Amino acid sequence: MNVELGKACDIDNWMCLVNQVKDSFPGLETREALEEHRRTVLEFMGRDAAVCAKIDGRIVGTLLFSRDDHMLCFLAVDEVCRRQHIAENMVSYMLTLMEPGKDIAVTTYREGAPEGVAARAFYKRLGFVEGRLTEEFGSPVQEFVLRR
Numbered sequence: 001m002n003v004e005l006g007k008a009c010d011i012d013n014w015m016c017l018v019n020q021v022k023d024s025f026p027g028l029e030t031r032e033a034l035e036e037h038r039r040t041v042l043e044f045m046g047r048d049a050a051v052c053a054k055i056d057g058r059i060v061g062t063l064l065f066s067r068d069d070h071m072l073c074f075l076a077v078d079e080v081c082r083r084q085h086i087a088e089n090m091v092s093y094m095l096t097l098m099e100p101g102k103d104i105a106v107t108t109y110r111e112g113a114p115e116g117v118a119a120r121a122f123y124k125r126l127g128f129v130e131g132r133l134t135e136e137f138g139s140p141v142q143e144f145v146l147r148r
């Protein structure tokens with residue numbers, strides 16, 4: 001498995017994975033929303049802020065982050081490749097690309113949402129702590145913060 005920056009030439013490969021996991025993300029329900037997301041991914045790729053994990057050239061993990069906002073913006077791993085530390089490797093790689101010493105925030109499902117069990121366990125395992133309860137795309141979410 002390779003973890004590397006995603007480039008514009010990876011976009012179709014990247015979107016194959018997003019299509020597979022889209023039901024886990026509020027805001028990716030419609031074709032228009034997916035097209036908008038594709039444009040967003042290309043913008044992140046242009047800023048060297050899109051990380052992917054590849055196995056034999058196929059993208060099995062995707063991560064978007066913001067250096068300016070100190071945020072992890074999107075994270076997903078192929079269903080059949082989970083629990084192989086792929087997400088953990090992508091987050092470690094992301095941390096090497098971000099300003100040291102700054103807290104990093106992410107929003108994810110609130111406690112009690114079945115879709116959020118894996119993500120919440122994952123962030124806690126990596127040392128993120130629970131933060132503010134907020135909303136995103138009209139859905140209730142919770143911020144998690146990695147203190148550095």
Ligand SMILES: CC(C)(COP(=O)(O)OP(=O)(O)OC[C@H]1O[C@@H](n2cnc3c(N)ncnc32)[C@H](O)[C@@H]1OP(=O)(O)O)[C@@H](O)C(=O)NCCC(=O)NCCS
Nearest residue numbers: 075076077082083084085086087088108118119121122125
């Ligand atoms: C959350 C997600 C990205 C984790 O990816 P992953 O590659 O399977 O995670 P890792 O293998 O790096 O997990 C590292 C550790 O986190 C914890 N963890 C991860 N998934 C877990 C789960 N389903 N249940 C309990 N703990 C879990 C474990 O401690 C794991 O280490 P272990 O397998 O040695 O016990 C993946 O489940 C996913 O894509 N989910 C759907 C999309 C999503 O929820 N994205 C985040 C929304 S903000």
